[in-house]
Amino acid sequence: MTVLRCEIVPVRSQQDVVAVRQSVRSLAVAQGLSLVDQTKVVTAASELARNTLDHGGGGTARLEAVIDNGRTGLRLTFEDRGPGIKDVDLALTDGFTTGNGLGLGLGGAKRLSNEFDLWSRAGEGTRVTITRWR
Amino acid sequence: MERIPILRMGQFLIVSIQVDMHDRLALTLQSDLATRISETGARGVLLDISSLEIVDSFIGRMISNIAGTSRVLDAETVVVGIQPAVAITLVELGLSLPGVRTALNVEKGMAMLRHATGFDGHDAAPGSTPLSESSDDSAAV
Numbered sequence: 356m357t358v359l360r361c362e363i364v365p366v367r368s369q370q371d372v373v374a375v376r377q378s379v380r381s382l383a384v385a386q387g388l389s390l391v392d393q394t395k396v397v398t399a400a401s402e403l404a405r406n407t408l409d410h411g412g413g414g415t416a417r418l419e420a421v422i423d424n425g426r427t428g429l430r431l432t433f434e435d436r437g438p439g440i441k442d443v444d445l446a447l448t449d450g451f452t453t454g455n456g457l458g459l460g461l462g463g464a465k466r467l468s469n470e471f472d473l474w475s476r477a478g479e480g481t482r483v484t485i486t487r488w489r
Numbered sequence: 490m491e492r493i494p495i496l497r498m499g500q501f502l503i504v505s506i507q508v509d510m511h512d513r514l515a516l517t518l519q520s521d522l523a524t525r526i527s528e529t530g531a532r533g534v535l536l537d538i539s540s541l542e543i544v545d546s547f548i549g550r551m552i553s554n555i556a557g558t559s560r561v562l563d564a565e566t567v568v569v570g571i572q573p574a575v576a577i578t579l580v581e582l583g584l585s586l587p588g589v590r591t592a593l594n595v596e597k598g599m600a601m602l603r604h605a606t607g608f609d610g611h612d613a614a615p616g617s618t619p620l621s622e623s624s625d626d627s628a629a630v
């Protein structure tokens with residue numbers, strides 16, 4: 356996989372979450388994703404950015420335009436050095452929340468992506484990477 | 490402070506969300522609407538989200554909360570203008586907005602509100618002076 360373009364944006368405020376959505380949208384348009392796929396990847400990014408802010412205490416989003424064997428797509432990585440996730444399987448279960456959300460963000464982001472990777476360690480932080488292909 | 494405007498039309502309140510809302514703005518709209526419903530005694534709320542390019546779990550929750558709160562305050566809510574790509578994504582996300590009435594556009598949404606509440610959207614109750622009489626009056630001037 357080759358990275359064509361990379362942008363690292365902070366996720367430290369609710370305004371930053373809005374900015375992530377807008378940057379992901381432009382990237383998705385530039386990569387030629389259909390309107391439905393743009394909507395899916397922007398929605399997934401919104402969920403993950405909010406988790407980075409609300410549960411991870413803030414962090415960064417790395418937004419990349421990628422190409423692999425002629426396929427173009429977006430790879431998005433959300434990273435924080437917050438408390439981490441104790442039980443990843445449980446966190447991915449729809450309806451599970453330690454806050455007052457719906458508990459849909461993580462599982463929803465996974466469903467809305469082609470590839471999903473979650474790394475987390477208690478006390479160290481969380482990193483979620485999603486890829487959406489054109 | 491930044492706010493989403495709430496318009497009043499007779500017995501109904503109309504909100505058209507035209508910006509990409511951050512979370513606090515969505516929460517402010519939720520509480521502003523509850524306040525306006527109880528102040529005005531409005532019987533219906535029309536929420537136009539045709540400009541929203543995404544609805545994530547937070548905005549989805551706001552929509553459900555608005556519908557739920559309105560119901561408790563004796564007002565009906567209709568959400569109009571959900572874009573097809575947004576609808577597809579919402580379902581895949583796992584949000585089906587249970588208990589929220591939806592309509593394709595503002596016109597159909599208003600018709601739904603009128604039907605659900607028995608009000609025509611003007612201040613008068615149903616059965617009072619029909620509009621045609623007053624227009625006859627003005628024609629005579």
Ligand SMILES: Nc1ncnc2c1ncn2[C@@H]1O[C@H](COP(=O)(O)OP(=O)(O)OP(=O)(O)O)[C@@H](O)[C@H]1O
Nearest residue numbers: 406410411446452453456457458459460461481546
């Ligand atoms: N970056 C993170 N750091 C620490 N914990 C996290 C992180 N992301 C998710 N979690 C944990 O996983 C749980 C599930 O996350 P998910 O996004 O599915 O739901 P939520 O954020 O609680 O609610 P929703 O996203 O529906 O508003 C969270 O409640 C939280 O405990």
Ligand SMILES: [Mg+2]
Nearest residue numbers: 406456460461
């Ligand atoms: Mg979440």
